[in-house]
Amino acid sequence: MTIFQHSPDHLDHKIPVGISSCLLGDNVRYNGGHSHSDYCDKVLTQYFDYQKFCPEIAAGFGTPRPTLRLEGDPNAPRMTFSKNSEEDVSDVFMAASDKYLANLAHLDGYILMKKSPSCGMERIKVYQENGHPHKQRSSGLFTKALMQRYPLLPVEEDGRLNDPMLRENFLLRVFTHHDFRHSVDEKAKMKDLIAFHSRYKYMVMAHSQPTYRKLGQMLSGNDTRSFCALKEAYFEMLMTTFSKPAKRKNHCNVLMHLVGYLKHAVDVSVRKDILEVVEQYRRGEVNLATPVTLLHHYVKHYGSDYINQQSYFIPYPSPLGIRNTV
Ligand code: SF4
Structure with a gap:
């Protein structure tokens, strides 16, 4: 019987996949905690060579830090601290993310943390002046830029991997x-x-x-x-x-x-x-x-x-x- 060299059962290396750092247990969340994913860290890690990144830490926001949120136009939201809408941190955030995004052409997939104004893939609230979110939702700013730059890259949220x-x-x-x-x-x-x-x-x-x-x-x-x-x-x-x-x-x-x-x-x-x-x-x-x-x-x-x-x-x-x- 021929063993076919391309079969995923016979790969001699792991596949490069990007991931939100908090999913691997890094204490990088706003509250100093993590969002460890057993499936990513204990199961998929047998096949994936993870490249982890936290865009909020890369932007220098530190940890613990005040929570962030998206505001304004749902098609082009800006990032602010939840308790200080006056301070638009979009440029600082995107400068760090853009630098990182420029060198991801070698990845074959990306797993992201849900509900984050930075990493979420979908359904992220965009707050309006009246304090309520717009009915149209957005992606987090990092993920939006990731998907625009690498439109064919397989991208998924950890929560959706339960489906x-x-x-x-x-x-x-x-x-x-x-x-x-x-x-x-x-x-x-x-x-x-x-x-x-x-x-x-x-x-x-x-x-x-x-x-x-x-x-x-x-x-x-x-x-x-x-x-x-x-x-x-x-x-x-x-x-x-x-x-x-x-x-x-x-x-x-x-x-x-x-x-x-x-x-x-x-x-x-x-x-x-x-x-x-x-x-x-x-x-x-x-x-x-x-x-x-x-x-x-x-x-x-x-x-x-x-x-x-x-x-x-x-x-x-x-x-x-x-x-x-x-
Ligand atoms: S969701 Fe993204 S920005 Fe937030 S802690 Fe995790 S890696 Fe950092």
């Missing part, structure tokens, strides 16, 4: 982001991009049939763009498509396609058994791990190299048990 679908989707994007940057690096040629696409076909199909067709057309040889432009367009479409979790019915469609590859290799009764488990998954009676594990078992023994190399089978490290929860 199985969001957790699955974040990990898929981090491992895909990493795989692409290593497999289709600066020296890559068209054949490397085609090889990458060949491994991701069924994962793309699980997320979107139209994207599956568009990416195929892009690499068909009829696209007149330069390789560099094509590579960028491919990556953008891939990451955008993966930014939403795949639907159950699309997984069923992919699983049925994959069972088709066993047509000449295993008995019809075996294929029927696998398809019955796919139907159980469609009805919500079992989780995604059940049909994928069963199918992968037969594919490992009887499938071609092409089908065995599909990232669909192992998109993130198996010990994380992600597909037992979706």
